[in-house]
Amino acid sequence: MTRSRARVIVEEAAVAERVAAVLDVADFERNDERNDERSDVTIVSHGRLDQAGDSTGPMVVLCKGTGRRAALELIASKALRYMVPVDDRLEDALLTILGKLAGADLFGLDRYVRHGGLLRTWTAEDSQAKARILREIGARAQRLGCPQLIADLFLSAIDEMAINAIERHIRAQLGPIEIVAAAEVGRFAVAVRDRVGQLRPEHVLGSLVRGGAQKAAGMALDASSAQLGFRIMFDTLSTLAINVERGRRTEVIGVIDLGKSLREYRDTVPGFGCFVNETPE
């Protein structure tokens, strides 16, 4: 079995060392030859994106020090599907993305809370159930030491994740959706799962672009609220991951990293991944 190959274009030596360590653990072979179509993935610093134009395969962008707003603009303007913040969780985040890109199961919270465990699973079929579950998740967040306003941001994101999934299930007459919470020290994660599998990366990224434009141009009265919904998710989470098995299921994962002030949290570069399995078994 051939090893997956990664092209690395990283400016800082210290970051490059950390990336190399992750490649070893993920069993990736490093291949930095330009124009080599055998690279399965390119890992590039956001400041060197212009050097990655000839890369083939998925591109994982390492983003450092830009702040959240600039990172979101980068995701939107370059249609990036994988972003990893260069912080103390870089290794875990990169390992998660590389594992998924190398063909591991896309679904599950365990890759986002590697050192923790499942807290609870709920089902929700309507707004009343969603409201009850959000209250329980809010109480869990407080018990984990999450500041109230950051917990409120997290709940806003989960609200968007859940209402989108519930609406899809109602339209397709599929019954309740599933909401799962997991935690580890310093991290709280929630996944919302539907059995539709119709979310597309271009729709998510397009919503981010159009949602960003509403800041200046306003929201048309006949516009879809989904654009705003994705903007809220991107803007309020530490990590947003979207897993799609086309035509079968969708899992949207929202993660908050605890231990930051609200201002620090709001200015932190978010992690992002949009993974699609085109050929369900």
Add this chain to the structure above:
Amino acid sequence: MLERLIEKRPDGRTTVMLSGFIDETADLEALLGDVEGEIALDLSAVQRINSIGAHRWIITLARLTAHRRVTVEAVPYSVGMQANYVANFFARAEVLSCLAPYACATCETSTNLLIHRDEVSLRAPTRWCKRCKNELVFDELDGYLDFLVRNRS
């Protein structure tokens, strides 16, 4: 669930205090459609707003503010966040004040404090901790108060 409390002011204006969640279950037309004359909307008890609620809010505010004066007071953090995403969030309404997040580095506490739009220049107004009397830190990004000042006349 979203509820309202109506109070008639001596100056003839009507205060409508909204409390709860502005989401897909909120019937804003039923809550605001029958209020006549100038309106002061107090949002201090709104706990959360989602994208469907925001869309309904924008439609309702566009109609509500088309031919009369509407003021908005005590915009909570959750609503302020969304107001910054959408330029026409408050339509023609005048936003007078908001609840802004401050933190005390000494006491390690967080609090929401009412600030008026006239207090805001390039940065958030200074506030002091009630307990230790030290200056509080504005606990958001500098652009957070954009929604409060963008329609300031």
